[in-house]
Amino acid sequence: MNANDRTPADLLRSALASDPGRPLVTFYDDATGERVELSVATFANWVAKTANLLQGDLAAEPGDRAVLLLPAHWQTAVWLLACSSVGVVADVGGDPASADLVVSGPDSLEAARACSGERVALALRPLGGRFPQAPEGFSDYAVEVPGQGDQFAPYAPVDPDEVALVVDGVELTGSEVVARAREDAGRLGGGGEAGAGREAGEAGAGREAGAVGVRVLSGLSYGTWEGLSAGLFAALAGGGSVVLCRNLERLPEGGLEKRVGDERVGVVRR
Known part of the structure; x- marks a missing residue:
């Protein structure tokens, strides 16, 4: 973390400069059995490609509003940082009818059609797979993003004092x-107090909670600040990492405790 970081994209740049090989996001989908692990460098590459797609093919500009109709997923995390890189407002779960563009998962395509601007669809399939056939009226993210550039430079500087994120109706x-x-990040373990981020009664939680770089397992929705922070932003700010779990309720008895141990999780949020 750099004291001069003033946007979420700055936090990612600092993480990339300090330790590009460390894990940043490990994603599980317990409905499909998917597990994906992204280092800082791999995650940043996806962010750069997505930001180039936003700024280039989708012609997004600073101040434009992108409604994200997406679950807590590693690709959602990528879009949040790509929006920050361009200066686009990431409106999580907002109204597509008032958006400049919309980014939708497979379960919200009909709602997303209310957007009169650009529409991007994510299949959210394992390994970032594409739709068998792209939904009518949408660009398929998995088709469009691979050919984008691996380095990103915004056309205009991003103003840290402009709105960057809207979640649960709150603009930040x-x-x-x-x-x-x-x-x-300080409360989760970066503040130096042992056990600062422990969830009471959670087997194995708090093991690393006295140190900067805590590993957080989150089963929370991205529809609240708490979920976004536990599932992405606090890890970026505190030099930590996140184990992001979708459909956590599908785990068998004892499965959560095993995952906490296998993934060396320090804090659990669900």
């Missing part, structure tokens, strides 16, 4: 996102 500037993320 880039600098406010960073400040909140830093505070949360």
Whole structure:
């Protein structure tokens, strides 16, 4: 973490400069058995490609509003940082009818059609797979993103004091996102107090909670700040990593405790 970081994209750049090979996001989907692990470098590459797609093919500009109709997923995390890189407002679960563009998962395509601007669809299939046939009226993210550039440079500087994120109806500037993320990272373990982020009664939780770089397992929705922070932003701000779990309720008895141990999780949020 760099004290001069003022946007979420800045946090990612600092993480990339300090330790590109460390794990950042490990994603599980317990409905499909999928597990994906992304290092800082791999995650940043996806962000750069997606930001190039946003700024280039989709002609998004700073201040444009992108409604994200997506679950807590590693590709959603990529879109959140890509929006920050361009200066586009990431409106999580907002109204597509008032958006400049919409990014939708397979379960929200009909709602997404209310957007009169650009529409992008994510199949959310294992290994970032594409739709068997792209939904009518949408670009298939898995088709469009691979050919994008691996380096990104915004056409205009991103203002940290402009709105960067809307979640649960609350607008946050880039600098406010960073400040909140830093505070949360401290509570999760970066503040130096042993057990700071432990969830009471959770087997194995808190093992690493006295140190910067805590590994957080989150089964929370991205529809609240708590879920976004536990599932992405606090890890970026605190030099940690996240085990992001979708359909966590599908785990068999004892499965959560095993995952906590296997993934060396320090804090559990669900």
